[in-house]
Amino acid sequence: MHNQVKNIKSNYSLKRHNTFGLDVKSRYFIQLNYEDEFYEILADKYLSKQNIIILGDGANVLFTRDFDGLVIGVKIKGVKIVEENQSFIVVEVGAGENWHELVTWAVNHNYGGIENLALIPGTVGAAPVQNIAAYGQNFEDVFVSLDAINLKTGLKKTFEKSECDFDYRESFFKNGKGKRQWLITKVRLRLSKKPVINASYFETGRTVDSKNKISIISELNNLGKVKPFTIRDIYDAVLSIRLRKLPDIKKLGNAGSVFKNPLVTKRKYEDLLRMDSSLQCYPANSLSYFEDSDSLDQNEYVKIPAGRLLDNLGWRGKRIGKVGVYEKHALIVVNYGGATPDEILNLISLMKADVYENYGINLELELVTI
Numbered sequence: 001m002h003n004q005v006k007n008i009k010s011n012y013s014l015k016r017h018n019t020f021g022l023d024v025k026s027r028y029f030i031q032l033n034y035e036d037e038f039y040e041i042l043a044d045k046y047l048s049k050q051n052i053i054i055l056g057d058g059a060n061v062l063f064t065r066d067f068d069g070l071v072i073g074v075k076i077k078g079v080k081i082v083e084e085n086q087s088f089i090v091v092e093v094g095a096g097e098n099w100h101e102l103v104t105w106a107v108n109h110n111y112g113g114i115e116n117l118a119l120i121p122g123t124v125g126a127a128p129v130q131n132i133a134a135y136g137q138n139f140e141d142v143f144v145s146l147d148a149i150n151l152k153t154g155l156k157k158t159f160e161k162s163e164c165d166f167d168y169r170e171s172f173f174k175n176g177k178g179k180r181q182w183l184i185t186k187v188r189l190r191l192s193k194k195p196v197i198n199a200s201y202f203e204t205g206r207t208v209d210s211k212n213k214i215s216i217i218s219e220l221n222n223l224g225k226v227k228p229f230t231i232r233d234i235y236d237a238v239l240s241i242r243l244r245k246l247p248d249i250k251k252l253g254n255a256g257s258v259f260k261n262p263l264v265t266k267r268k269y270e271d272l273l274r275m276d277s278s279l280q281c282y283p284a285n286s287l288s289y290f291e292d293s294d295s296l297d298q299n300e301y302v303k304i305p306a307g308r309l310l311d312n313l314g315w316r317g318k319r320i321g322k323v324g325v326y327e328k329h330a331l332i333v334v335n336y337g338g339a340t341p342d343e344i345l346n347l348i349s350l351m352k353a354d355v356y357e358n359y360g361i362n363l364e365l366e367l368v369t370i
């Protein structure tokens with residue numbers, strides 16, 4: 001039995017540690033406030049042999065059952081500017097810092113580059129794992145490097161950008177070779193002192209706005225913002241859209257988008273347009289929709305919104321027992337209270353099968369299943 005590690009909890013409910021609010025248990029749980037505490041776990045002959053899962057705020061995970069191992073909840077703090085010149089700063093941030101609080105800090109200091117990523121739930125340490133992105137901005141664009149500790153050997157390593165294999169909602173750490181191998185302790189980001197405003201994002205849809213359109217520009221107009229826009233204006237616009245469109249994790253259990261947006265050829269996209277003439281698409285490596293996609297090569301790949309396909313099939317607002325699809329967003333599965341992992345998994349597989357049957361598209365999970 002373990003003997004060196006203090007504050008370890010056994011048979012511990014993870015209900016407050018996953019935003020779905022699933023009442024699953026882990027054999028052991030420990031909160032990590034300092035990276036050195038990890039070495040106490042590694043020195044413990046019993047604990048070091050356990051399966052280990054690293055958890056931030058659990059905003060992107062789906063526990064499919066109780067976890068027979070050790071869950072490490074990361075709370076490592078600290079925000080420090082480690083490099084600065086006239087154009088930019090490099091900020092080093094503890095993995096357990098809250099992502100939205102970091103964005104707010106940056107906006108308050110007029111450091112640009114992450115304002116479009118406001119209000120994404122979760123921790124800074126998880127941001128590189130899924131390469132978070134929203135409203136025209138990608139985490140990887142501001143990323144410099146991160147420090148991590150190997151879970152098996154205790155080796156400390158700094159990962160440069162080229163080693164992280166960032167892709168759309170993917171990285172070395174999520175489903176690549178580094179999956180479940182590393183504890184990320186610190187992340188470094190380059191933020192600009194001469195911010196470039198990105199208000200390009202727009203989407204057509206029938207989900208939230210009576211005006212049937214969500215765009216940063218129309219949101220800025222609604223908020224009475226005038227040019228030249230500031231990063232605070234963008235931040236306010238993103239907050240305003242997100243608060244209207246997405247469920248509040250404190251009130252309704254969910255983990256954001258369940259599926260990734262699928263990549264299809266332009267030819268396939270044109271087939272889909274015959275079924276839904278206002279289906280949008282955007283370049284495979286960007287987040288803003290095309291104004292006009294006619295110029296695309298037939299073999300070129302584009303991304304299409306999975307939520308729209310699900311919406312077309314009537315999934316938005318559908319409820320099955322204690323789980324359902326959020327009424328304002330067809331990509332978000334919600335726990336109305338007391339749901340089990342199986343109920344969520346069952347709903348997800350029904351949604352996936354329906355999209356495959358009707359559109360011939362195999363949706364991939366965005367969530368991390370454990």
Ligand SMILES: Cc1cc2nc3c(=O)[nH]c(=O)nc-3n(C[C@H](O)[C@H](O)[C@H](O)COP(=O)(O)OP(=O)(O)OC[C@H]3O[C@@H](n4cnc5c(N)ncnc54)[C@H](O)[C@@H]3O)c2cc1C
Nearest residue numbers: 056057058059060121122123125126129132133184255256
């Ligand atoms: C309402 C809602 C809206 C969302 N909107 C967006 C969005 O717009 N864009 C977007 O990209 N995502 C979005 N998400 C998903 C989620 O917010 C992000 O994936 C976020 O980065 C998860 O952070 P977390 O701390 O909760 O990570 P967790 O869910 O705790 O962990 C996610 C993964 O990262 C690993 N991990 C976490 N911390 C560490 C660490 N320190 N070291 C090593 N591995 C680690 C975990 O093992 C797991 O594999 C949304 C989620 C919700 C609930």
